Amino acid sequence: MASSPLKLFELAKSEKRLLYTSAPMVRYSKLAFRQTVHQYGTDLCWTPMVLAKEFNRNHFARDSDFTVSTKGPQPPTIIARASSLVAPYSSGVDLNCGCPQSWACAETLGAALMEQRELVRDMVVEAREYLRRDGWGVGKEQDIDNPKGRSISVKIRVHKDLRKTMDFITTVLGPEHDRHIDFLTIHPRTRSTPSSTPIDVEALEILTSTFGSRVPILVSGDVFTLNTLPFTSPLLPIPTLDTASDSLHQAQAIANLPHLAGLMSARGILANPAVYAGFDACPWEAVDTFLNSAARCPLPFKLLLHHLSEMCAPGMGPNKTALLGRKERSDMMQCANMLDLIDFLDEKCSAQGGMRRDVVGGQR
Ligand SMILES: Cc1cc2nc3c(=O)[nH]c(=O)nc-3n(C[C@H](O)[C@H](O)[C@H](O)COP(=O)(O)O)c2cc1C
Known part of the structure; x- marks a missing residue:
């Protein structure tokens, strides 16, 4: 505790x-x-x-x-x-x-x-x-x-x-x-x-x-x-x-x-x-951390997508840089399962030169 x-x-x-x-x-x-x-x-x-x-x-x-x-x-x-x-x-x-x-x-x-x-x-x-x-x-x-x-x-x-x-x-x-x-x-x-x-x-x-x-x-x-x-x-x-x-x-x-x-x-x-x-906008690594946690602690897939859509959109502070654009976020919401989603995010992240590590336990 x-x-x-x-x-x-x-x-x-x-x-x-x-x-x-x-x-x-x-x-x-x-x-x-x-x-x-x-x-x-x-x-x-x-x-x-x-x-x-x-x-x-x-x-x-x-x-x-x-x-x-x-x-x-x-x-x-x-x-x-x-x-x-x-x-x-x-x-x-x-x-x-x-x-x-x-x-x-x-x-x-x-x-x-x-x-x-x-x-x-x-x-x-x-x-x-x-x-x-x-x-x-x-x-x-x-x-x-x-x-x-x-x-x-x-x-x-x-x-x-x-x-x-x-x-x-x-x-x-x-x-x-x-x-x-x-x-x-x-x-x-x-x-x-x-x-x-x-x-x-x-x-x-x-x-x-x-x-x-x-x-x-x-x-x-x-x-x-x-x-x-x-x-x-x-x-x-x-x-x-x-x-x-x-x-x-x-x-x-x-x-x-x-x-x-x-x-x-x-x-x-x-x-x-x-x-x-101290981050003023969501970094890719936080998305990665969240996916790792979600892989260990079950979360309804739709809810997981909602979380990611929040994290990948412009934040609430003055820095309006978003990890994904509107169209990309809407494409993400179409992912049917965890594997699709991880492939989708991997692709977007590497296209931006970002970093994503493997999801827990080498499941990929
Ligand atoms: C999606 C969402 C769900 C919320 N659910 C609760 C709740 O279950 N109990 C509660 O006391 N406040 C709830 N709130 C209110 C927040 O705890 C908070 O007091 C309010 O959003 C103001 O903070 P913010 O300006 O940081 O959003 C919720 C807010 C959001 C955005």
């Missing part, structure tokens, strides 16, 4: 840098992708969102005729039970209070939980209690070196009225010296802000300066390259000469976030799994 998340926060801090994380992404953030981004400097990865109730039911009541409504607020014990089930296989459990999709909100999941701060507090308290009873180390910093240490965290969006977000965090954090969560991820958009609108850096600045000394905070949103973030931090690498001039004119306006502990990337890392290794 990997180190506990709080240990990773501590390590990143000791290396005088932010913690680098990969966001939960429904459908996408499966094992092969997580292994790939780990190879390129990502410290901590989220699995795709898991619906606690379904997860419990599949495990305990598979094939059962027993069906219950999923409508209405979920009792805290449901997430607590699911936490107990995933704990042996993950380094922590994160409660998603950010998903804006209507089906999730209708079930009082995701962003709808932003209106239920007491319920969220009860959920994390209950989850901690279940894990404690199961013998896991849930003492936060006290369990930082405990192999059985597990974290309980929350990912949120912000409210239009930031005072509501402050109240939410205050409630969920709980007592000053024995907080209820290990760390917090803030996606500084409201549930109705489209992802094309830049994140609200001012809100992030207020929230990190208010709470960042009590709890490690990650930011989710617009992490596209390390050099073009819409804020600065003493823990970020010094911009390279290329980008320094671009960002110079913004330098005056850009907020400095000394209390931010780490970054979480979704669309950026999907397009460029090597983002935290």
Whole structure:
């Protein structure tokens, strides 16, 4: 089992840098992708969102005729039970209070939980209690070196009225010296802000300066390259000469976030799994790494193609160089199997003078 998340926060801090994380992404953030981004400097990865109730039911009541409504607020014990089930296989459990999709909100999941701060507090308290009873180390910093240490965290969006977000965090954090969560991820958009609108850096600045000394905070949103973030931090690498001039004119306006502990990337890392290794566009070698992981860890072929189509398209940062053009990507999507695909990519890559090694175990 990997180190506990709080240990990773501590390590990143000791290396005088932010913690680098990969966001939960429904459908996408499966094992092969997580292994790939780990190879390129990502410290901590989220699995795709898991619906606690379904997860419990599949495990305990598979094939059962027993069906219950999923409508209405979920009792805290449901997430607590699911936490107990995933704990042996993950380094922590994160409660998603950010998903804006209507089906999730209708079930009082995701962003709808932003209106239920007491319920969220009860959920994390209950989850901690279940894990404690199961013998896991849930003492936060006290369990930082405990192999059985597990974290309980929350990912949120912000409210239009930031005072509501402050109240939410205050409630969920709980007592000053024995907080209820290990760390917090803030996606500084409201549930109705489209992802094309830049994140609200001012809100992030207020929230990190208010709470960042009590709890490690990650930011989710617009992490596209390390050099073009819409804020600065003493823990970020010094911009390279290329980008320094671009960002110079913004330098005056850009907020400095000394209390931010780490970054979480979704669309950026999907397009460029090597983002935290300092690449500003996806390199062929990351495609290669991903294919090797996918060969070891089964992934539906269509999903594999979707990943590759993201990686081979222009990325989210200012460098719009793409590994494949639009027509080539569409041709790639026609590949019928892994062998076709590898031949196709080999050909494209060598035509560009790129590099591709054999897929695992000399299967080619
Ligand atoms: C394909 C995709 C799937 C996502 N699935 C989830 C999810 O399951 N749970 C969640 O909390 N957020 C999910 N998100 C939201 C991201 O975690 C993240 O908060 C948001 O995309 C903003 O980050 P970005 O600007 O780096 O994309 C998803 C985002 C994308 C692009």
